Amino acid sequence: xxxxxxxxxxxxxxxxxxxxxxxxxxxxxxxxxxxxxxxxxxxxxxxxxxxxxxxxxxxxxxxxxxxxxxxxxxxxxxxxxxxxxxxxxxxxxxxxxxxxxxxxxxxxxxxxxxxxxxxxxxxxxxxxxxxxxxxxxxxxxxxxxxxxxxxxxxxxxxxxxxxxxxxxxxxxxxxxxxxxxxxxxxxxxxxxxxxxxxxxxxxxxxxxxxxxxxxxxxxxxxxxxxxxxxxxxxxxxxxxxxxxxxxxxxxxxxxxxxxxxxxxxxxxxxxxxxxxxxxxxxxxxxxxxxxxxxxxxxxxxxxxxxxxxxxxxxxxxxxxxxxxxxxxxxxxxxxxxxxxxxxxxxxxxxxxxxxxxxxxxxxxxxxxxxxxxxxxxxxxxxxxxxxxxxxxxxxxxxxxxxxxxxxxxxxxxxxxxxxxxxxxxxxxxxxxxxxxxxxxxxxxxxxxxxxxxxxxxxxxxxxxxxxxxxxxxxxxxxxxxxxxxxxxxxxxxxxxxxxxxxxxxxxxxxxxxxxxxxxxxxxxxxxxxxxxxx
Amino acid sequence: xxxxxxxxxxxxxxxxxxxxxxxxxxxxxxxxxxxxxxxxxxxxxxxxxxxxxxxxxxxxxxxxxxxxxxxxxxxxxxxxxxxxxxxxxxxxxxxxxxxxxxxxxxxxxxxxxxxxxxxxxxxxxxxxxxxxxxxxxxxxxxxxxxxxxxxxxxxxxxxxxxxxxxxxxxxxxxxxxxxxxxxxxxxxxxxxxxxxxxxxxxxxxxxxxxxxxxxxxxxxxxxxxxxxxxxxxxxxxxxxxxxxxxxxxxxxxxxxxx
Numbered sequence: 001x002x003x004x005x006x007x008x009x010x011x012x013x014x015x016x017x018x019x020x021x022x023x024x025x026x027x028x029x030x031x032x033x034x035x036x037x038x039x040x041x042x043x044x045x046x047x048x049x050x051x052x053x054x055x056x057x058x059x060x061x062x063x064x065x066x067x068x069x070x071x072x073x074x075x076x077x078x079x080x081x082x083x084x085x086x087x088x089x090x091x092x093x094x095x096x097x098x099x100x101x102x103x104x105x106x107x108x109x110x111x112x113x114x115x116x117x118x119x120x121x122x123x124x125x126x127x128x129x130x131x132x133x134x135x136x137x138x139x140x141x142x143x144x145x146x147x148x149x150x151x152x153x154x155x156x157x158x159x160x161x162x163x164x165x166x167x168x169x170x171x172x173x174x175x176x177x178x179x180x181x182x183x184x185x186x187x188x189x190x191x192x193x194x195x196x197x198x199x200x201x202x203x204x205x206x207x208x209x210x211x212x213x214x215x216x217x218x219x220x221x222x223x224x225x226x227x228x229x230x231x232x233x234x235x236x237x238x239x240x241x242x243x244x245x246x247x248x249x250x251x252x253x254x255x256x257x258x259x260x261x262x263x264x265x266x267x268x269x270x271x272x273x274x275x276x277x278x279x280x281x282x283x284x285x286x287x288x289x290x291x292x293x294x295x296x297x298x299x300x301x302x303x304x305x306x307x308x309x310x311x312x313x314x315x316x317x318x319x320x321x322x323x324x325x326x327x328x329x330x331x332x333x334x335x336x337x338x339x340x341x342x343x344x345x346x347x348x349x350x351x352x353x354x355x356x357x358x359x360x361x362x363x364x365x366x367x368x369x370x371x372x373x374x375x376x377x378x379x380x381x382x383x384x385x386x387x388x389x390x391x392x393x394x395x396x397x398x399x400x401x402x403x404x405x406x407x408x409x410x411x412x413x414x415x416x417x418x419x420x421x422x423x424x425x426x427x428x429x430x431x432x433x434x435x436x437x438x439x440x441x442x443x444x445x446x447x448x449x450x451x452x453x454x455x456x457x458x459x460x461x462x463x464x465x466x467x468x469x470x471x472x473x474x475x476x477x478x479x480x481x482x483x484x485x486x487x488x489x490x491x492x493x494x495x496x497x498x499x500x501x502x503x504x505x506x507x508x509x510x511x512x513x514x515x516x517x518x519x520x521x522x523x524x525x526x527x528x529x530x531x532x533x534x
Numbered sequence: 535x536x537x538x539x540x541x542x543x544x545x546x547x548x549x550x551x552x553x554x555x556x557x558x559x560x561x562x563x564x565x566x567x568x569x570x571x572x573x574x575x576x577x578x579x580x581x582x583x584x585x586x587x588x589x590x591x592x593x594x595x596x597x598x599x600x601x602x603x604x605x606x607x608x609x610x611x612x613x614x615x616x617x618x619x620x621x622x623x624x625x626x627x628x629x630x631x632x633x634x635x636x637x638x639x640x641x642x643x644x645x646x647x648x649x650x651x652x653x654x655x656x657x658x659x660x661x662x663x664x665x666x667x668x669x670x671x672x673x674x675x676x677x678x679x680x681x682x683x684x685x686x687x688x689x690x691x692x693x694x695x696x697x698x699x700x701x702x703x704x705x706x707x708x709x710x711x712x713x714x715x716x717x718x719x720x721x722x723x724x725x726x727x728x729x730x731x732x733x734x735x736x737x738x739x740x741x742x743x744x745x746x747x748x749x750x751x752x753x754x755x756x757x758x759x760x761x762x763x764x765x766x767x768x769x770x771x772x773x774x775x776x777x778x779x780x781x782x783x784x785x786x787x788x789x790x791x792x
Contacts, residue, residue, distance in 0.1 A: 084752055123668065127755075186752035274749035274761060274772050279736050281746075306746035324747070329736040330692060332755050333660040339754065340657060366626030368565055398629045399622075402668060404661040407626055410619035 081262040082188035083335050085128035086146055088176045089114060089192050093136040094167035096197035096226065102249055106196050106225050107163055109249050113256050115154050120260040122150045126316055126331040131179065132157055133172055137165030138201050140172040142179070148316050169231065170202035170209045180218055186273035189218040192259050195232060196225045206231060214238050223255050262338055278306045278324045280315065292320040337404040345382035345396055366395035366407050384408050536707035537646065538586050544715060545569055554627055557593060558620040559600030566592035615649045617685065618658035625665055632669070640718050642672045642695065645686055648679040663689045674714050678703060698727050
């Protein structure tokens with residue numbers, strides 16, 4: 001966004017600010033200082049020495065705000081996440097992408113962050129696929145087809161970074177729409193457009209294309225690098241995506257990485273379905289065979305498709321021969337943390353740390369770092385609402401961003417495992433735990449309801465709670481192989497499921513709103529009714 | 535005692551080496567030894583005895599505490615140690631080392647486990663494993679119990695560590711020294727025990743058979759061995775074909791939606 005005024009001496013030095021004109025009569029070296037205001041990044045400490053401002057608290061508060069906003073939407077409504085995504089990244093390689101307002105140029109910045117994004121994307125969505133599309137000279141071109149290998153995408157992108165011509169939003173959308181229409185119905189179709197230009201040169205009516213995208217349930221998101229454009233905003237609004245404009249490089253990075261975690265799914269967008277998948281076994285080390293993906297003879301590790309016995313190099317992938325989706329169980333497990341997020345930690349007021357009661361927890365539970373600063377001034381810390389353990393800010397970030405486990409929660413085992421269930425962790429203390437070994441998944445809301453109510457009634461009516469427990473165990477799925485085959489329990493089960501599903505449909509954010517007395521009346525009396533209904 | 539000798543050996547291999555010991559019990563886990571704290575820099579008294587005694591003392595305290603915590607516990611629960619908790623703590627500690635990071639540390643985790651796996655920790659352990667993988671921390675594992683541990687095998691395989699189950703526990707020190715003491719660089723030159731093939735096949739939710747091919751619910755990723763009408767885990771109704779599902783979706787779908 002260089003305005004290129006005549007008074008400018010050097011076209012693109014350090015200034016990106018809007019007050020360039022004001023400083024126009026300054027020399028270039030002076031201007032650098034006026035713009036950067038480097039002295040403001042310094043602060044005097046108690047002894048009068050200069051030191052850089054401690055930004056960690058600021059960063060952390062920003063991060064926490066983001067976390068809170070994310071979790072409030074995610075956990076309150078327990079939104080279903082689209083775990084199987086088909087994403088096309090559209091990169092604008094028009095003339096505008098070679099602008100130098102991002103250093104060294106827009107396209108270099110885009111390439112760098114797209115690379116990071118693709119890696120992060122596959123890390124978070126191991127079952128998803130990405131394809132790359134470029135717009136250049138008014139024509140959209142498919143760079144890579146949908147695929148699950150980050151390396152091949154990155155390699156293809158790095159070879160094609162020349163910018164020229166105009167960009168065309170419509171051509172890109174048409175192309176992507178054509179590709180995404182072929183994918184199976186359970187997949188979430190998404191387009192992420194990195195748009196540098198301020199114009200779009202379209203062959204037809206773009207509004208029609210937008211409606212077409214909307215009809216084919218493609219979620220379009222745009223990240224602009226220049227300025228906000230109405231057409232992009234309109235596109236995102238219509239298709240349920242997000243539109244954002246990057247202020248600078250770090251903001252751009254933040255924006256693009258926001259698209260890596262799975263977005264909340266929209267019911268109409270993807271149809272629940274059973275996907276046929278294969279779990280290939282590793283072939284013995286040292287054997288030689290020709291792999292079907294690279295068509296080369298490979299020595300050593302590889303996988304064999306269980307259906308057609310073709311040899312493949314890496315997982316997850318789709319068998320080239322028979323088209324079966326091939327994954328391994330860790331890939332599934334990697335997605336589970338999206339389904340069971342951990343609660344955000346609460347901030348601790350520094351005064352609490354000086355209380356005699358809290359004297360015991362002077363160190364961060366995770367990393368043993370002292371929570372007391374050298375000057376005996378307690379630094380900021382956070383507390384896990386579930387396990388009441390204190391953590392330092394760095395651990396807080398690490399735990400929520402990467403680990404997805406609360407160390408404190410998992411290092412105490414007592415009857416609180418039950419409470420854990422309401423904490424969305426997939427645990428069920430009542431059944432044979434072995435069955436969980438490969439597939440520890442239980443829909444969180446069901447559990448939380450059950451446990452909460454169970455706790456309420458268990459002291460007074462042990463027998464009844466036992467019954468509910470049994471029924472629930474059946475409800476939670478056949479996976480527990482519960483041997484109870486009593487018919488009545490099946491009935492309970494049906495009634496309960498129906499009940500809870502109804503609760504779901506009402507959009508109750510927390511099913512605990514269903515009062516237990518309600519259930520109580522429902523179960524014994526309506527058993528007969530349920531029988532008749534069946 | 536053999537482990538103590540091993541820890542000493544690690545510490546003496548290089549001045550910059552650091553050892554942190556986290557004890558994992560059935561009911562709690564805690565740090566019991568950290569070679570970087572001041573206590574253990576006591577060279578005059580002879581460093582080794584101080585370290586050992588403090589470690590043993592802490593360990594004893596830990597065991598007593600752990601025992602106490604298990605008092606009110608109902609009988610019959612499968613006893614398994616809280617591997618997920620201790621792995622999480624170890625990773626937090628490693629992150630702290632990375633943050634202080636002037637020394638280019640090459641941290642690794644060695645799990646010495648004797649109890650069977652606790653299946654209820656599956657998600658947590660997997661999370662820890664993936665986090666370790668992202669920060670390039672290999673998890674070595676040495677299993678000294680009777681069965682083998684599927685968790686540790688997977689952990690070592692995914693993070694590129696070594697998993698070993700010693701045949702003879704009397705020679706534990708030797709196993710530890712020859713397999714786990716080597717740093718990451720020299721590992722490439724050594725002939726370390728190869729993984730015996732980790733089974734990554736999943737087992738289905740409905741019959742718990744280990745399967746080669748199966749069906750996955752697209753909403754919650756549960757695994758089934760044959761086609762179902764409805765997901766027993768999350769209650770989603772599956773559309774058979776796209777057209778059919780589209781027409782029926784509004785009425786039938788019971789997925790948790792807004």
